[in-house]
Amino acid sequence: MIFHRQVLLLLLLLLPLNDALSAKQDYCSQGEGKTVLFLIDRTSAFDDQDKKNFANGVEVLFKQLQTGERLIIHTLTEDFSGSKKIFDACRPGCIEQGLVSGLFSQCRASRAKVDERKYRLDVLTSVKPMILTQEKYPNSEIIETIAFIMQEYEQYKPARLIIFSDMIEYSRLAKFGQLKEKNIQTLLDKLDQLGLIKPMQGVEVDVLGFGRDHSAQRHGLKAELKRNIEQFWQAYFKRARVGRFHLGRNLNL
Numbered sequence: 503m504i505f506h507r508q509v510l511l512l513l514l515l516l517l518p519l520n521d522a523l524s525a526k527q528d529y530c531s532q533g534e535g536k537t538v539l540f541l542i543d544r545t546s547a548f549d550d551q552d553k554k555n556f557a558n559g560v561e562v563l564f565k566q567l568q569t570g571e572r573l574i575i576h577t578l579t580e581d582f583s584g585s586k587k588i589f590d591a592c593r594p595g596c597i598e599q600g601l602v603s604g605l606f607s608q609c610r611a612s613r614a615k616v617d618e619r620k621y622r623l624d625v626l627t628s629v630k631p632m633i634l635t636q637e638k639y640p641n642s643e644i645i646e647t648i649a650f651i652m653q654e655y656e657q658y659k660p661a662r663l664i665i666f667s668d669m670i671e672y673s674r675l676a677k678f679g680q681l682k683e684k685n686i687q688t689l690l691d692k693l694d695q696l697g698l699i700k701p702m703q704g705v706e707v708d709v710l711g712f713g714r715d716h717s718a719q720r721h722g723l724k725a726e727l728k729r730n731i732e733q734f735w736q737a738y739f740k741r742a743r744v745g746r747f748h749l750g751r752n753l754n755l
């Protein structure tokens with residue numbers, strides 16, 4: 503037993519410890535390779551209720567995001583090509599390991615805790631201007647932005663898509679202010695033909711901020727229109743073969 507301990511100690515002494523500690527820790531390697539995409543709608547003038555829902559959603563996201571998971575945050579505007587990436591990083595932390603493998607790991611828990619606090623601050627610093635400063639646009643290109651994002655990050659095989667938006671499309675493709683139930687199937691077929699319903703097999707989709715109109719007063723949607731918009735997005739994501747779809751005002755735990 504003493505001999506084995508001496509061998510282990512010798513191996514530890516031979517490790518390039520200083521280099522390992524000084525190098526930036528790769529937190530993406532600590533997880534299971536999962537990626538969470540977060541779209542933030544910039545086309546509406548959000549009020550205090552929207553801001554509260556958004557803040558609650560970010561808090562829930564923090565609780566759900568696991569060590570090593572990559573979070574990528576993009577804006578959603580009137581043009582999919584104008585979508586900007588405002589955050590991209592994996593959540594800091596070290597996976598639990600056995601005694602021997604833990605000793606050889608280059609991930610240091612004490613440093614990970616410091617980096618995790620900075621990570622939270624960086625996320626908040628990135629998203630705060632999105633909700634406090636307004637960039638109200640006349641149009642809202644949600645459908646093409648979703649297609650763009652899923653294609654842009656296809657190599658990461660996203661496990662989850664979170665969207666903060668009223669989900670009211672107003673673009674060359676569709677104007678949801680006049681969306682009729684009888685037109686939904688035709689619109690979906692058109693999107694399919696255009697290649698705008700990307701495969702999302704198994705992806706979990708959560709929408710928060712839904713239920714109010716696009717006006718500055720943020721009135722609640724009329725029952726028929728609300729039902730038609732819900733029906734469209736349910737059918738859209740069903741065609742995309744998502745694993746789960748939730749559409750509501752808040753992000754669920």
